Amino acid sequence: SYVLTQPPSVSVAPGETATITCGGNNIGSTGVHWYQQKSGQAPVMVMYLDSDRPSGIPERFSGSNSGNTATLTISGVEAGDEADYYCQVWDRSSDHVLFGGGTKLTVL
Amino acid sequence: EVQLVESGGGLVRPGGSLRLSCAVSGFTYSSYSMNWVRQIPGKGLEWVSSISYSGDTIYYADSLKGRFTISRDNAGNSLYLYLNSLRVEDTAVYYCGRTKSSSGGIDFWGQGTLVTVSS
Numbered sequence: 001s002y003v004l005t006q007p008p009s010v011s012v013a014p015g016e017t018a019t020i021t022c023g024g025n026n027i028g029s030t031g032v033h034w035y036q037q038k039s040g041q042a043p044v045m046v047m048y049l050d051s052d053r054p055s056g057i058p059e060r061f062s063g064s065n066s067g068n069t070a071t072l073t074i075s076g077v078e079a080g081d082e083a084d085y086y087c088q089v090w091d092r093s094s095d096h097v098l099f100g101g102g103t104k105l106t107v108l
Numbered sequence: 109e110v111q112l113v114e115s116g117g118g119l120v121r122p123g124g125s126l127r128l129s130c131a132v133s134g135f136t137y138s139s140y141s142m143n144w145v146r147q148i149p150g151k152g153l154e155w156v157s158s159i160s161y162s163g164d165t166i167y168y169a170d171s172l173k174g175r176f177t178i179s180r181d182n183a184g185n186s187l188y189l190y191l192n193s194l195r196v197e198d199t200a201v202y203y204c205g206r207t208k209s210s211s212g213g214i215d216f217w218g219q220g221t222l223v224t225v226s227s
Contacts, residue, residue: 033213035153042203042220043145043153048213086153090212095167097143097155097212 002091004100011106018074020103022087025068030089032070034063037102038083046085047072074105082107110134110216112204117221124194124225130187130204130218138162138182141207143214144189146200154200157189158207194225
C-alpha cells in the first residue's frame with residue numbers, strides 16, 4: 001500500500017524558513033494537500049493541490065511537489081506557526097485518503 | 109459561514125455501538141463529498157471513510173470496513189457514522205470534513221467528538 005513519510009519533527013528559529021517534506025513513491029504525479037493542527041484544535045487546510053493556498057492562509061506558506069517529495073515551506077516563521085503539519089493525498093489505486101504521519105514544527 | 113458540528117461521542121463499552129452525527133450549514137451540502145477522519149489521542153490523523161455528494165459512492169479504510177458505516181441525509185444537511193463492535197483501540201476524536209471541490213482535500217473540519225471505548 002502507498003505510504004507517505006514525514007519527518008517527526010522540524011525546529012526553526014523565529015523569522016527563519018521551515019521546510020517540511022512528505023515522501024512517497026512518485027508523489028509528484030498526484031495532488032498533495034497540507035494541514036496545520038495546533039494543540040487541542042481541529043486541522044486546518046493550509047495548502048491544496050501542491051501549491052494553492054486556501055483563502056486566509058498567509059503568503060508565507062508555499063508548497064511544491066516533484067518526483068518523490070512534496071514540500072511545505074513556511075517563510076518568516078512565527079511563534080503562532082508552531083503546530084503539527086500533515087500531508088495528504090488521494091490514492092487512486094486504492095480509492096483511499098492517505099495522511100502522512102505528521103511533523104511537529106517547533107519554533108525555538 | 110461554513111460550519112460542521114459533530115455530536116454523538118461518549119463513553120461506550122467494548123463491543124458496543126454508537127452513532128456519530130455531523131450537522132452542516134453555510135454551504136450547499138448536497139453538492140459536496142464528505143469525510144470522517146479520526147485521531148487517537150497523541151497520534152496522527154487517520155482517514156475513516158468518505159461518501160460522495162449523492163451518497164452513491166462510499167469508501168472505507170480497510171481496517172475499519174465492516175464495522176463502521178457512513179451515510180448522509182442531504183435533506184437534513186447531516187452526515188452520520190455508525191460505529192459497531194467497538195474496540196478499545198477505536199478510542200479517538202472523530203472529525204467530519206468537507207471535500208474541497210475537485211481537489212480531494214478537506215477544506216473544512218468540525219471541532220471533533222470524542223469516542224471513548226472502555227470497560
